[in-house]
Amino acid sequence: MESSKEKIRGVFSRFGTILALVVLSGVFLLFIPGFARMRNLLNIFYQIALLAVISEGFTMCLIVGELDLSFPSVASLSGALVAGLIFGGMHPVPAVFVCLGVGMAFGIAAGILVTKIGIPSLITTLASGIIAGGMVYMYTKGVSFYGKMPEGFLLLGRGYVGPIPSLIAIMLIVVAVAQIFVSCTRAGKYMQATGANSTASRLAGVDTDFYKILALSLSGLGAAFTGILLTAKLGSANPEGAAGFMMDAFASALLGMTVLSRGRANPFGTFIGALMIGIINNGMTLAGAPYYQQDITKGVIIIFSVALTSLQSKRLAGG
């Protein structure tokens, strides 16, 4: 029987991150003028849109119990490639698909190395990320791509759906699709099972290798898509364009593990995590805090949230 004290603790540990989000927003609301304006709130969502999309891909890896360190480089590569192809005269639609394909190919290759050869994903994707990073410089010769891009392509990053910026709409769709995929489809279940207990899953007939490859390729896909959106948002491509996503995407997914589902990565949680990062960045910028303070705050919050998760799973193992 659960005592009421345990129940309260259970609620706190499951909803603690959301609670922290509410408290943090409350503090910013009270003390930072301008934070609560509708325009600023939309702005926060706009700022985290790309972060959320790339983090959802990374979340897939965490669900199967693997890591992906290559996604920022893959995103940069895809962002540069889409710009280069379009400036080279290719129609944006095939250009986008080529880039998505390149992103997935990186994921599939890494997945095969991880499952069939047995190289840990940390090492595989560290190396494939370095390769992708090298390829960006090979392709761009280290310079940014500027130029005129077709309106239709730019709308992807700068347009509006009604009153909502298209990037926000895309983010919400990606989060919803990812969450439905993970919780309602057979493939999503198998990915969770693979991450939770791969021996039991294999014995039950789940092709765990396949689902690891799938997860890594979804991470590549998310990264490539993010790179494309970044280019559409900026109207140009920079070889280091997506490098800054690494830490924030890790932070989002790790924070997300404390949301709702007991220490397991999940798409909705990742979205909440990204939102939290966005609010910290936005609120502290508005408050005039220097950049390094934001980093320190984020670091502390990551440790705090992971500690919470570890305590949860420790208690689980104990009882």
Place this chain on the structure above:
Amino acid sequence: MAVLRTSSLVKRFPGVLALDRFDIEFEAGRIHALVGENGAGKSTLVKILSGVYPPTSGQVLWEGSPVRFDSPRDAGGRVGVVHQERELIPHFTGYENLFLGLEHSSFGFLKKRRMEEEALKFLGRYRMNVDLSLPAYRLSSGQQAMLAILKVLFRDPRVVIFDEPTAPLSVAECEVLFSLIRDLKENGRAVLYISHRLSEVLRIADRITVMRNGCKVATVSGSEVDEDGLIRLMIAKDLENQYPKFPAAIGENVFAAQDYRAPGAGIHGVSFSIRAGEIVGFAGLVGSGRTELAKSVFAGSRGSQGKLTLSGKNFRSKSARDSIDQGVVMIPENRREEGLVAEMDVGSNLIFPKLDLYTRLGFVNKKKAQAAAENAVEKYGIKAFGLSQLVRTLSGGNQQKVSVGKWDLAQAKLWIFDEPTQGIDVDAKTEIYSIMGRVAGAGSGVWFISSELRELTSIADRIYVMKEGRITAEYSRPYDGERILDSMIL
């Protein structure tokens, strides 16, 4: 005709003959039990029958024709195994665990309602009370075990293997399990039931096969044998005389316990002593508390009470490190997981506990360390190509010698050996006995836990018998094996 049978099955691991020309058969509508001490080869048999690994030689026959299961998945539809470790996904619900690998879906989307209906219909067939809507981690451990069993049955195998299924179950849950097994029997399944609890085995089994050292000792019908008879078959003596004698001068108490209690480990008030130069045996059935007692003394146990003394001084230990520093070392039962770092080489394993002796300002003096390791290799007769051979690749006996040799420390006064000869071949056993003799001869006390009565009566100077967390009897030479056996059982 037998659904499944084996013919002259042999499984050889480096240094160990785990199965020796083993024959057993399973008939539809029959419950066949398999009993034997730890290390007798039961789990090896299960792993071969369920496709985890192939036999070295011999055959598995399905309805008379040879089959080869290349993986558990391959065997899954025909041979289902309820494992000791419950293989569930903790945060998946009962439904999700039940259907893992067999989900219904359309266009990739799970058909939850249909699966739930099917699961409830299935559950109705087996009068089992498990709430399938809860995630597995929220179920009690008995219910988790039930769920794991349901998961196997759901795949509808013709042969169902239960490997120690009742260990985590309450009495009431055991009854449910037994009626379920009888249902399976009536439905024409062949059941293989493995358990250490002989009373259960006698209650439900039609036939019982007794295993020892990878060989079949006998197959008897459930009605023609009783518990004593089974134990005698399981433990019975080997004929070779493999027990070297090392006379040692017996001195003062090295270690003594007075009314020691460790509620967390299920130890209720034990008093005993071990003297210098003495080998003291601890006999008892599996689960009698022998290992638990040794572990809680060695590694500490929260809430333990009573007086322990080591060489006349108070002995209190919170951790293994604590004990080692005070001069108590333990060679654990589970050498691969607890006694050795199997992925590292012989030299490193031998040097581990005494690295401090060869370290100055944080740097290891390699020459000295290597010399010490070479010394241990020679002293303990470890047969390896060199110090750099990986422990994993050694035979069982040599692994055990490394596990013992790493404690070759000046300050070790009490050595605890937990089932040191389990799963190793006869020659290596003899060497382990001589090592124990030498340790005692050098004036240390030896605490010797074993399930083999024969080796206890041959090696030990005194024998304590444990039962249900208590010491129930003490014997000294000359031993009467029958009486010791009786006090273990009765």
